[in-house]
Amino acid sequence: MADASQTDARLVESETTETDAVAGVAVGLSAVLFALAVAALFERVSLTGSLFGIRTVTLLGGLLTALGVAVVAFGAGSRLGYVETDPDPSAGLVAGFGAAVPWVVVGGSAASQTLGLGTTVGVLAGTAVGGGAFALTVLPREDVGSTLPLGSLLALTGLVFLTGVIGPTWVWELDWAQQAALTAEFLIPAATLFSALYGGWASAKAYGGFGARGRHMGAYVLVYLNALSIVAFLFVLVAFVVVQGVPGLLNGVEIGLGTGPQTTVLGVSVTLPVSVPFVMNGVALFNDFQGVLPAIVGTVWLVLGAVVLAVPLGVGAALFLTEYADRGRFTQVVEIATNGLWSTPSIVFGLFGFAFLIPRFGNGKSLLSGMITLGFMLLPLVVITSREAMLSVPDEYRDASAALGVSKWQTIRSVVLPAALPGVVTGVILGVGRIAGETAPILLTMAGGTFVPGSQTVDVLGSFQFTSAPPFVANPALLEATSALPYQLYALISAGVGASSNVGNADEFRWATALVLLVVVLSFYAIGIATRYYFRRRLTHT
Amino acid sequence: MSENTTQQTQTASTDDRSPTDGRSPTTTTGETVEQTRDEWTDYEFRGDAKLAVEDLDVHYGDDHALKGVSMEIPEESVTALIGPSGCGKSTYLRCLNRMNDRVSSARIDGSVKLDGQEIYRDGVNLVELRKRVGMVFQSPNPFPKTIRENIAYGPKKHGDLDTGLLARLLNRSDADERDALVERCLRDAALWDEVNDRLDDNALGLSGGQQQRLCIARCLSVDPEVILMDEPASALDPIATAKIEDLIDDLAEEYTVVIVTHNMQQAARISDQTAVFLTGGELVEYGDTDQVFEDPHSERVEDYITGKFG
Numbered sequence: 001m002a003d004a005s006q007t008d009a010r011l012v013e014s015e016t017t018e019t020d021a022v023a024g025v026a027v028g029l030s031a032v033l034f035a036l037a038v039a040a041l042f043e044r045v046s047l048t049g050s051l052f053g054i055r056t057v058t059l060l061g062g063l064l065t066a067l068g069v070a071v072v073a074f075g076a077g078s079r080l081g082y083v084e085t086d087p088d089p090s091a092g093l094v095a096g097f098g099a100a101v102p103w104v105v106v107g108g109s110a111a112s113q114t115l116g117l118g119t120t121v122g123v124l125a126g127t128a129v130g131g132g133a134f135a136l137t138v139l140p141r142e143d144v145g146s147t148l149p150l151g152s153l154l155a156l157t158g159l160v161f162l163t164g165v166i167g168p169t170w171v172w173e174l175d176w177a178q179q180a181a182l183t184a185e186f187l188i189p190a191a192t193l194f195s196a197l198y199g200g201w202a203s204a205k206a207y208g209g210f211g212a213r214g215r216h217m218g219a220y221v222l223v224y225l226n227a228l229s230i231v232a233f234l235f236v237l238v239a240f241v242v243v244q245g246v247p248g249l250l251n252g253v254e255i256g257l258g259t260g261p262q263t264t265v266l267g268v269s270v271t272l273p274v275s276v277p278f279v280m281n282g283v284a285l286f287n288d289f290q291g292v293l294p295a296i297v298g299t300v301w302l303v304l305g306a307v308v309l310a311v312p313l314g315v316g317a318a319l320f321l322t323e324y325a326d327r328g329r330f331t332q333v334v335e336i337a338t339n340g341l342w343s344t345p346s347i348v349f350g351l352f353g354f355a356f357l358i359p360r361f362g363n364g365k366s367l368l369s370g371m372i373t374l375g376f377m378l379l380p381l382v383v384i385t386s387r388e389a390m391l392s393v394p395d396e397y398r399d400a401s402a403a404l405g406v407s408k409w410q411t412i413r414s415v416v417l418p419a420a421l422p423g424v425v426t427g428v429i430l431g432v433g434r435i436a437g438e439t440a441p442i443l444l445t446m447a448g449g450t451f452v453p454g455s456q457t458v459d460v461l462g463s464f465q466f467t468s469a470p471p472f473v474a475n476p477a478l479l480e481a482t483s484a485l486p487y488q489l490y491a492l493i494s495a496g497v498g499a500s501s502n503v504g505n506a507d508e509f510r511w512a513t514a515l516v517l518l519v520v521v522l523s524f525y526a527i528g529i530a531t532r533y534y535f536r537r538r539l540t541h542t
Numbered sequence: 543m544s545e546n547t548t549q550q551t552q553t554a555s556t557d558d559r560s561p562t563d564g565r566s567p568t569t570t571t572g573e574t575v576e577q578t579r580d581e582w583t584d585y586e587f588r589g590d591a592k593l594a595v596e597d598l599d600v601h602y603g604d605d606h607a608l609k610g611v612s613m614e615i616p617e618e619s620v621t622a623l624i625g626p627s628g629c630g631k632s633t634y635l636r637c638l639n640r641m642n643d644r645v646s647s648a649r650i651d652g653s654v655k656l657d658g659q660e661i662y663r664d665g666v667n668l669v670e671l672r673k674r675v676g677m678v679f680q681s682p683n684p685f686p687k688t689i690r691e692n693i694a695y696g697p698k699k700h701g702d703l704d705t706g707l708l709a710r711l712l713n714r715s716d717a718d719e720r721d722a723l724v725e726r727c728l729r730d731a732a733l734w735d736e737v738n739d740r741l742d743d744n745a746l747g748l749s750g751g752q753q754q755r756l757c758i759a760r761c762l763s764v765d766p767e768v769i770l771m772d773e774p775a776s777a778l779d780p781i782a783t784a785k786i787e788d789l790i791d792d793l794a795e796e797y798t799v800v801i802v803t804h805n806m807q808q809a810a811r812i813s814d815q816t817a818v819f820l821t822g823g824e825l826v827e828y829g830d831t832d833q834v835f836e837d838p839h840s841e842r843v844e845d846y847i848t849g850k851f852g
């Protein structure tokens with residue numbers, strides 16, 4: 001073992017040694033196990049099948065055992081002085097509780113279920129085993145404390161899988177609710193996942209040579225794996241929808257001159273060179289391929305309408321609250337009210353639209369009612385985020401402007417608002433993500449149907465009319481009922497199997513609708529990000 | 543006490559506007575009256591008073607930051623304010639263009655006259671006041687805009703420069719005037735040579751010292767009569783500081799400059815008269831710079847200047 005002077009003098013880390021390599025491999029092994037566990041949890045890897053010619057469960061068990069043994073060996077090696085490390089006197093209370101929790105579970109379930117000793121004994125055994133793991137972590141020096149309990153946990157889990165005590169077909173019937181059962185399909189990936197996290201933590205500590213550096217490494221690995229799993233989860237989710245949705249989306253796609261439908265762009269009639277029936281058609285009896293065009297157009301108009309309504313109102317309200325109103329009782333009440341409004345369930349907004357707006361706008365469900373309802377839903381978030389953004393504009397800018405004799409309103413317009421815009425846009429992005437996917441308010445205010453004919457596609461721009469009586473402009477399209485993607489998706493799912501005759505493969509149709517919804521929402525998101533980037537650049541570059 | 547009284551009779555016997563006399567009834571605590579009577583704040587200068595401050599009291603909530611300050615500032619000269627940190631120099635400065643109105647907890651009593659006109663009274667046009675009394679802040683605060691836009695900001699907002707879309711379409715854009723103004727202000731602030739090739743870069747990309755000079759240039763852009771500077775050179779290197787000092791010297795031919803500084807040598811170099819504030823928010827001595835530095839009347843000021851306290 002390194003003596004004090006040697007460790008103190010080690011400002012530059014020594015080159016990678018074999019022991020470092022062993023610990024590094026252990027960290028890598030944990031990452032692999034983590035990935036395998038996630039894949040198994042999402043059934044991308046079959047537990048009953050095999051990987052690289054080995055049965056999956058055996059592979060998982062083997063890797064876990066190896067990892068556990070490596071971790072314990074490293075700890076022992078450090079304690080006995082074969083490995084040069086820099087451990088603290090104790091691994092600490094947090095590590096102790098961290099190690100105790102899984103051991104309580106293992107001890108408890110082994111005693112009560114595997115050995116069949118009953119609940120009371122199970123609880124006692126769990127407490128005892130957990131306490132033991134806690135003591136074993138906290139009492140010895142850090143190198144032993146942070147490896148031995150976790151390493152043996154890993155090895156134990158691995159051996160349970162290896163020996164087939166818990167195999168791929170294992171089921172644990174839970175008595176207290178008839179239908180609940182813990183199956184191997186869930187337990188094995190979940191146990192592997194947690195074991196991999198623990199293994200990664202312990203081996204990262206070992207890799208860092210314990211002590212402050214070791215703890216840093218351990219935290220780093222945990223945080224990194226967490227961040228990675230969020231990205232992975234998002235990716236899996238999107239990939240899942242894409243894989244399921246693409247066949248329906250590409251049904252009957254044709255590429256080539258003159259294949260697409262005719263549209264008018266800036267007064268010129270053109271024939272699009274591609275035909276994607278799913279996004280260019282409605283549903284009609286004589287269509288070769290059915291589509292969801294009315295719902296796409298409906299969603300886009302809905303979101304635009306809500307944004308147009310909510311952004312000026314919300315930004316104005318935020319301006320008043322931050323720049324003009326004195327901070328006091330009134331602003332507090334407004335603030336609480338806005339926060340409360342943001343937390344109000346969407347079905348309540350929907351009911352409000354249904355009972356208040358619909359009787360006032362043509363007495364029928366309409367695009368306009370939907371827009372206003374969603375606008376009200378979006379409003380509080382715009383107020384909250386705009387206010388936050390304006391508060392974070394430094395007072396120095398306002399002082400500088402005032403000292404030049406510039407009036408308050410001009411200061412707000414040319415200094416405060418530009419500086420706050422990126423924040424405002426962030427709020428709108430978040431809000432649009434929420435409202436674009438809302439189903440309940442649309443159900444009550446805008447409706448539409450399960451299969452919407454192409455004739456129901458709203459043409460907002462094309463139906464502005466001038467009238468002789470006030471208000472002189474009318475837009476009947478706004479007062480029509482139309483569909484939106486989330487609502488149509490809901491209607492498709494609740495319509496069940498009976499619907500299939502209409503659209504060929506109903507399942508494909510549903511997934512394709514979901515995919516289109518996802519794409520529409522993500523497009524709004526992309527537009528928002530681009531806008532924010534533009535405004536932010538103007539503040540910091542050029 | 544007796545020593546100070548003798549001095550008063552010696553130097554200021556001709557003065558009949560002694561603010562100490564006028565202040566006695568209005569000052570709140572007896573102690574303050576004694577203390578300020580003690581000191582030497584009365585000063586007769588040649589020329590006209592640009593700013594006349596009388597019995598100025600500033601409270602921040604319960605905190606009495608300035609206590610009965612009276613002083614007159616002559617036009618077309620440089621007046622330096624010195625004193626230990628927290629003694630109310632910035633507060634005093636901010637009273638001269640009513641920037642303290644923007645602090646909601648601040649309460650200001652007393653009178654400040656600009657060219658004989660009271661600025662603390664209803665109906666004063668703050669926009670006009672601040673155009674005439676410009677300010678450079680203690681820490682540089684350029685807008686997150688381009689260098690050019692920073693300078694043109696004030697004149698544009700006052701309608702003196704129109705480079706908007708409509709003006710450009712009507713061929714009435716003042717872009718040339720604007721560029722001339724930008725160049726003049728930047729030259730005056732000794733910044734032109736460093737930034738003339740990147741006028742369209744964001745001002746936040748400049749160094750701290752450059753930002754401060756940009757703020758001085760921005761202040762000059764609206765052509766003020768009085769320029770208040772709160773430690774404008776605290777973030778500058780000696781060369782830039784020398785440039786700023788030259789600039790202040792030039793400015794004093796046309797403008798009235800009031801400058802806060804912690805640097806005694808700087809105050810001695812550039813100012814025509816010096817006011818010394820001491821902890822507690824009192825104006826303790828005000829007089830010709832040479833006299834204040836070489837032969838201060840108040841012992842406390844002498845201690846402060848020679849570094850014994852403060």
Ligand SMILES: Nc1ncnc2c1ncn2[C@@H]1O[C@H](COP(=O)(O)OP(=O)(O)OP(=O)(O)O)[C@@H](O)[C@H]1O
Binds near residue numbers: 631
């Ligand atoms: N906005 C404010 N709110 C409350 N108190 C303030 C405010 N500004 C200044 N003060 C108080 O008034 C007193 C004088 O402050 P001021 O900023 O005028 O000092 P200063 O002489 O400029 O100091 P420095 O040399 O450090 O800049 C201090 O005690 C300070 O705490």
Ligand SMILES: [Mg+2]
Binds near residue numbers: 631772
């Ligand atoms: Mg100050």
